[in-house]
Amino acid sequence: MGLSSCREWTGSAWEDGNDIEASLGSMAISGTRDDCIYFGGYEDTVGVAAYVNRTQVHNGSSWNTPSSDMTRAQSGGGSGTSSTNAILPCGSTVGSNDATNQILDGTSWADGSDVGTNRTEYGSAGSSTDLIITSGVGFSASDEINTAEKLDGTTWSSITAVGIYTRYAASWGDGADFYTTVGGIQYNSPYGSPTAHVVNRTPKHWDGSAWSNDTDTPTAGGTSGGKYNLNRNGATTGNSGTQGAMVCLGYNYTAADTHGQQTSNFEATW
Amino acid sequence: MANEVVKVNSIAIASITKINGQTDTDLAKFNGQEFTGTVPYDGITWATGATDTHRGGHGGTGTVEAFLIAGGYG
Numbered sequence: 001m002g003l004s005s006c007r008e009w010t011g012s013a014w015e016d017g018n019d020i021e022a023s024l025g026s027m028a029i030s031g032t033r034d035d036c037i038y039f040g041g042y043e044d045t046v047g048v049a050a051y052v053n054r055t056q057v058h059n060g061s062s063w064n065t066p067s068s069d070m071t072r073a074q075s076g077g078g079s080g081t082s083s084t085n086a087i088l089p090c091g092s093t094v095g096s097n098d099a100t101n102q103i104l105d106g107t108s109w110a111d112g113s114d115v116g117t118n119r120t121e122y123g124s125a126g127s128s129t130d131l132i133i134t135s136g137v138g139f140s141a142s143d144e145i146n147t148a149e150k151l152d153g154t155t156w157s158s159i160t161a162v163g164i165y166t167r168y169a170a171s172w173g174d175g176a177d178f179y180t181t182v183g184g185i186q187y188n189s190p191y192g193s194p195t196a197h198v199v200n201r202t203p204k205h206w207d208g209s210a211w212s213n214d215t216d217t218p219t220a221g222g223t224s225g226g227k228y229n230l231n232r233n234g235a236t237t238g239n240s241g242t243q244g245a246m247v248c249l250g251y252n253y254t255a256a257d258t259h260g261q262q263t264s265n266f267e268a269t270w
Numbered sequence: 271m272a273n274e275v276v277k278v279n280s281i282a283i284a285s286i287t288k289i290n291g292q293t294d295t296d297l298a299k300f301n302g303q304e305f306t307g308t309v310p311y312d313g314i315t316w317a318t319g320a321t322d323t324h325r326g327g328h329g330g331t332g333t334v335e336a337f338l339i340a341g342g343y344g
Contacts, residue, residue: 003325003344009337014322017338025342029329033336038329041341058338168327180314203314215314231330231339241311244334246319249342250326261324267317267334 002044006063008033009246009265018062022054026121028088028232030080030104034060037083037104040075040091051075051094055104057083070102070109076120077136077232079175080104080127087112087128089151091120097139101151103128115156116149121167123184124232126175129153132206134162134181135169144186148206151175162204162211169200170230172245172268177208182217182247182268185228192257199226199253217247218266227252227262241270 002024006017020038027041039055053070056063066083076091086104091097099118100111105128115133122136131151138145144165149156166184173179182203188195203214217227230250247266251259276283319334328342 001344003328003342006338006340007322009319009332009339011335013320017340020340023341025327027329027341029331029338029340031331033332033338036331036338038340041329044343170330178311205311205313207311215316218316218318229326231328246330246332246334246337248330248337248339249322249324249328261326263321263324265319265322267319268314269317269334270311270314 002042006058014265017058020056020063021065022052024052024054026075026232027054028078028080028086028124030078030086031058031082034058035083037066037080037086039070039078039086039104040073040088042075042092051092055109059083066107068108070104071111072098072100072102074098074102077122077124077133079124079131079171085128087126087131087151089122089124089131089133090115090118091122112151113154113156116158117145117147119145123169123171123181125171125173125179126151130175132159132173132175132179134171134179134204135164135166135184137167159206160211162206164200164204166198166200166228168229168250170232170245170247173206177206179206180204180214180245180268183227183230183250185226185253192253197253197257199228201226218264244269 004019004023008017023045024041024043027038029038037057043052051073053073074093078088080086089101090099099114103112119136119138123134134148146161146165148162165186169181169184171181186198201216205214231248245268325342328339330339
């Protein structure tokens with residue numbers, strides 16, 4: 001079942017926020033804690049199980065319905081800088097998939113150009129004009145992929161493959177010359193046998209020209225240190241190192257088909 | 271530009287590579303003024319925050335001082 005609850009981190013404690021209007025997951029959120037928008041996702045509640053085009057804006061104290069929802073129901077990733085700048089690059093939709101990105105630039109959503117490799121459950125960070133997407137599940141491959149693409153505002157182009165085949169990662173950055181993706185899982189065999197799942201512990205960082213390994217995530221919450229099904233975004237675009245980013249909850253994976261529910265949260269600064 | 275430093279101890283800024291042995295990349299500020307140059311990325315430093323009730327597949331955004339998560343699956 002999906003959740004409608006919202007939690008807010010004050011820098012030292014978690015507090016209850018107001019609920020969103022539906023029980024859904026896999027949505028993207030763009031902006032800051034007190035000026036953000038969630039968009040898309042998969043609604044999962046009694047009598048409803050479907051991709052949705054829902055959006056709601058958070059003003060720091062409540063969730064409100066904006067003047068327009070997305071043009072199509074979609075889920076897969078997404079990013080942005082505020083409640084009025086967001087992008088959902090591609091992903092799953094009702095009964096199928098869609099490679100057309102949807103862009104919020106102001107108050108209305110509009111279609112942009114198609115991504116090169118249509119995928120879902122990918123990492124993404126940036127804005128409607130500078131965005132990077134990584135890995136995820138490729139619809140053509142029907143499996144995790146390791147490629148990366150960059151949007152320069154109008155055109156998608158391939159950049160060096162990130163090198164990890166994974167889904168359900170967290171990510172942050174400016175979408176141009178700063179991007180980090182953390183965690184995620186490569187399922188391999190169903191139930192992890194005969195080929196075990198692989199859960200990433202080592203983040204990958206893009207500096208505008210090449211990928212490098214970053215500092216491993218802490219082991220707290222799982223002996224392997226790897227984590228997946230994390231928050232879709234870790235931070236807004238352009239965050240400075242001292243503002244940092246967060247990797248929240250999700251799952252760890254310690255042995256064949258042994259998945260632990262994480263209650264840990266981790267702060268990343270740089 | 272007003273208040274822009276063009277010399278230090280009569281030496282042109284462009285001719286200075288270090289101050290007291292520190293390069294530009296080692297210094298975040300000088301006399302309270304930030305350098306316009308970029309500080310090289312030095313990788314993530316991780317810290318563990320307070321625990322919370324488990325969820326996965328949620329949305330999230332913000333900073334280490336002000337973050338928000340919503341939705342997901344319990």
